[in-house]
Amino acid sequence: AQSVTQLGSHVSVSEGALVLLRCNYSSSVPPYLFWYVQYPNQGLQLLLKYTTGATLVKGINGFEAEFKKSETSFHLTKPSAHMSDAAEYFCAVSERRNTGKLIFGQGTTLQVKP
C-alpha cells in the first residue's frame, strides 16, 4: 500500500531563510508525486508535481522539489522564505495506474517569522 510521511508537523523559519519541508513515500510502483499548499480558509492548490523526466521540478512561488528514488523522498525547498509562504503544505503520492487517487501526508505547517 502507498503511504506518505511528512517529517515535522510544524516548521518555523525566519524570513529570508531556507525552507525545507520533508516528504518520504512508499509505493510499489513508480509514483507520481505532488506538493500542495493550503492557505487559511482555502482549499488546496498545486505547488508542483513530478511525473516523469527531470527529477528536479520547479513550481510556483519559487518552490522546487527533487525526486530521489534511492531515498524514496520528495523534499520541498525554497531558497528564501517570504511571509506570504506561511501555510500548510501537503505531500501526496499517486500510483501511475490509478491516477487521480492521491494519498496525502498529514501536512506540515510552515511558520515564517519576521
Place this chain on the structure above:
Amino acid sequence: ETGVTQTPRHLVMGMTNKKSLKCEQHLGHNAMYWYKQSAKKPLELMFVYSLEERVENNSVPSRFSPECPNSSHLFLHLHTLQPEDSALYLCASSQGPTRVTGELFFGEGSRLTVL
C-alpha cells in the same frame, strides 16, 4: 465562475438534521472527489466519481450519501451525523483516469460543525 465551487462554506447542524453539500466544477473535468479534512489527520478520500459513476467508496459510513447527477456537479447528503463528523469537506475534480497527471483541483471546502 472559476474552478471548483463549494456551497455552503459553513454549515452547522444538529445530529438529527438532514443537509447537503454541493460542489460544482467549471473545468470540463470528468472525475470528482470528496475528501474529509480533520484536524491533526491526513486528508481522507471519501468518494470518487468518474463519468458520473461511483468508482470508489472508501469505507465511508452510510450517513454520508454522495450523488453525482452529471460530470459538473457533486453532492454530499448528510443525515444523522455525529459530532466527530465535524470537519472541512473538500471537493476536487480532475481530468479523470484517462489522463496521467493525477492533478486535483480543489474547492475551498465546506466547514461542517455537528452539534
